[in-house]
Amino acid sequence: MKRQIPLLIVIILGFIFVVHTFVPHKISQDFFDWYQDWIKAMSPFAVFLGIMSLLMVHGTKIIRKATNWQYSVVTLSALVFTAFAGFMWGTQEGTPYMWLFAHVQMPMSSTMFSLLAFYIASAAYKAFRARSAEATVLLLAAIVVMLGQVPLGAAITHWIPDSAQWILNVPNLAAKRGIALGVGLGMVATSLKILLGIERTYLGSD
């Protein structure tokens, strides 16, 4: 029963949504409206689950004084303080919540992402070598696309951005489309397997 009931819910609702997509009948539309109301009511519970999970994981770490437990204190303090600031003074411009966003979250997140530039530069210098014909083609394509992305490329000659655009529009597009078609067919096959109850790994192992 533990596996059969969820399986039945997935199969029945899955087929209902397939029918809803292809049959624009009033009953189908009413069902969708009803579903919208339900999902709106249900989704906030996911937040509680998330908070519970975070509290349990980090709370356990703090209690047991696990390695780097101090970071867990920072995580939980940030959770409590940010939520408190939001509930207490709102989330509009000029509130402590917005201050936290502009002066803590924004610079820290941007800093993390910007580290990519340093790693790319270092990797390009240390590892980007023309060791084979394929690597040479990749290397030349990278140089043309990088130059084509900046104003200097077009200032040197219009061939650079034109070539960069050709690389993106032809070989890149062909490869991406091939991958997308493969992924698409895989998704259809997996969806059918789920709808027919063949694929059950999402139910867990026991």
Next chain:
Amino acid sequence: MNFLIKLQSLDRRWIYLLVALAIIIPLLIPFDSKTYTTEPVENIYQKVDSFSGKSNKAILMVFMHDASTMPELFPMEVSVLRHAFERNVKVFTICFTPTAAPLVDYAINTVREQFPDKKSGIDYCNFGYKPAALMVPMVLGMGEDISKAVDIDSEGRKIANLPIMQDIKNYNEMNLIINFSGSDYGYTWITYARSKFGANVAAGVTAVMAADAYPFLQTGQLLGMMAGLKGASEYEKLDDVFASYKDANYPSGRPFSKEIINETIANDTFKISDQKVYAFKKARIGMNSQSAAHILIIIFIIIGNLGYFIEKSKQKQDQ
């Protein structure tokens, strides 16, 4: 020759230092550089422009990212908002991740500093943060009735009662969706809003994600795309050249024209230094840094490969 071989084992901290300088100096000392516009960005601009002053047309800006990708995506959002406010185009905003919620307010407030007369609920409306689990039902629901699917805005007001909703019902009116994201190109909007309801979908993506979107651009499923800081700088430039351009013949900006674009590039008019509002030239200043960083990386690749080949030929000679 030996120098190039020795450079092979250069401490990576020197590389980091050079990259930091290449990025920081152009940011601290901005200089004028030319911005060339491309068709995918022009297509978005023209579509937004075509909604000018029409009460039965609106755009939806979807913020699907957090602060980490702000340097690339935020200038795009500011530019599109600026364009819409300049041209009296109704704007709706929404986000499906909690970390994007403050970004929406931040973007609107940044642009509103220059357009204080724009009012929430009349000229624009922030639908606010909606849980990701609601995304597909909402995308589908908005195809039938926006006020039913979204229900309330970020300020807790019933959407159906807002003046902005007059003449706006579904994707027939809110006919352009621009998805700003660092990790996808609006796949959900293409799959549901575009395929089922015929809504126009465009994307603002980080440069690393741009390559993935080309198949959808070619098929027309994506109307246009702003890719990374370059895409943002192009939109900024289009805003300067057309939307905010005012003279006796064009009191509310002039219509888009490729000839004018070519003319401004050839004559080097509408420079970065001509724009006085920093938020409206941020992407173009950033492009100076990006130019320097790209060139530095290319130099690194060339030096690294020269050293590699010299070392290789030396090893052959020794054998």
